[in-house]
Amino acid sequence: xxxxxxxxxxxxxxxxxxxxxxxxxxxxxxxxxxxxxxxxxxxxxxxxxxxxxxxxxxxxxxxxxxxxxxxxxxxxxxxxxxxxxxxxxxxxxxxxxxxxxxxxxxxxxxxxxxxxxxx
Numbered sequence: 001x002x003x004x005x006x007x008x009x010x011x012x013x014x015x016x017x018x019x020x021x022x023x024x025x026x027x028x029x030x031x032x033x034x035x036x037x038x039x040x041x042x043x044x045x046x047x048x049x050x051x052x053x054x055x056x057x058x059x060x061x062x063x064x065x066x067x068x069x070x071x072x073x074x075x076x077x078x079x080x081x082x083x084x085x086x087x088x089x090x091x092x093x094x095x096x097x098x099x100x101x102x103x104x105x106x107x108x109x110x111x112x113x114x115x116x117x118x119x
Contacts, residue, residue, distance in 0.1 A: 041049070047059075053063030084092060103111075 049063060050060050053060045056063060058066065
């Protein structure tokens with residue numbers, strides 16, 4: 001398999017061992033870094049971040065970027081993924097496979113729409 005295929009596969013969603021659906025983020029250096037982000041932090045915060053970066057073998061910039069990327073991905077994923085219980089999954093699929101007949105109000109709305117939109 002070529003490198004390009006592996007790179008594509010690395011962007012596909014996967015299921016984390018804890019059951020959470022995750023989206024892989026692109027490789028770190030795929031695109032040139034030409035945007036800048038600045039933040040004011042206290043000396044204590046900077047020292048704390050530096051300590052964590054050192055413990056993980058990364059520079060402070062790498063640590064801040066990686067940590068921010070992970071937090072952002074988690075937040076976006078939480079807002080874009082709908083989690084259903086097993087019972088809710090069954091009800092959802094059942095409704096898709098066997099939809100109920102439209103009611104009188106829907107029929108009336110469709111007729112009204114068609115009358116207004118026909119040439």
